[in-house]
Amino acid sequence: MTGKLTDRQKNVLDYLRSYQQQHGMSPTVREICVHFGLSSPAGVHKILRRLIEKNVLRSLSGKNRSWQLVGGPTGKSLPVFGSIAAGAPVEAIGECQDELPLDPGFFGSESCFALLVKGDSMIDAHIMDGDLAIIQPQPTVISGQIAAVLVDDLLVEATLKIFRRGKNGVELHAANSSHDPLVFEGSDAARVSIVGKFVGVIRRSG
Structure with a gap:
């Protein structure tokens, strides 16, 4: 499934990309919550699921910091x-x-x-x-x-x-x-x- 990203989804994706470029790995859900001022991880998990459904993110199951972007800003990795x-x-x-x-x-x-x-x-x-x-x-x-x-x-x-x-x-x-x-x-x-x-x-x- 692919589709247009909402503003919030795009903001989260941009944060994931920026964090990975700086640290060489993805942020934790808690770090995403802190960055966007969210009190509950449930909303972050929902956004991450939508990004996976739209084929711009994948999850390495069972691992912490497991969110991996599908291609970089240019689609290259x-x-x-x-x-x-x-x-x-x-x-x-x-x-x-x-x-x-x-x-x-x-x-x-x-x-x-x-x-x-x-x-x-x-x-x-x-x-x-x-x-x-x-x-x-x-x-x-x-x-x-x-x-x-x-x-x-x-x-x-x-x-x-x-x-x-x-x-x-x-x-x-x-x-x-x-x-x-x-x-x-x-x-x-x-x-x-x-x-x-x-x-x-x-x-x-x-």
């Missing part, structure tokens, strides 16, 4: 893939696990996607555990840029690091002095390949 380590390389690239109601073009390219960050090795670059790292796919980056990097691509391992190219190979540096760089010299440098350049971050709170 930012795909979210599995974890990427901001520490030692871990399994990362796989099937799309989620979508955010954001136009990937906002970050500079329609091909951009998000990867969930795990670990603290990039905290001095203000990339925290639990953040969503926005990646622009490209096979090369300038030495010194932050990149999503595959190590031993047959194992599908990835890490988020500062990529540096030297005379004898490549180095993957953390933005945290407590982490040593990963060094790949000589033929080992071929074990490293670039997934894409880091172009932004979304902080997921709550």
Whole structure:
């Protein structure tokens, strides 16, 4: 079922979109109530049901903050893939696990996607555990840029690091002095390949 939204439905939908763009997740029903000055959640639940019926919202049943917009303001969504380590390389690239109601073009390219960050090795670059790292796919980056990097691509391992190219190979540096760089010299440098350049971050709170 689809149909024209009422003013109240549109206002709630706009709030959901704005909240998700800021926090990377949907608000709770209580937060919606507080935002609109409503004393009872019943009215909010009714509006959310109508938005689902009109195919502009979906619910991930059984989960808190489970409201997910169907497409962003332009009808486009930012795909979210599995974890990427901001520490030692871990399994990362796989099937799309989620979508955010954001136009990937906002970050500079329609091909951009998000990867969930795990670990603290990039905290001095203000990339925290639990953040969503926005990646622009490209096979090369300038030495010194932050990149999503595959190590031993047959194992599908990835890490988020500062990529540096030297005379004898490549180095993957953390933005945290407590982490040593990963060094790949000589033929080992071929074990490293670039997934894409880091172009932004979304902080997921709550």
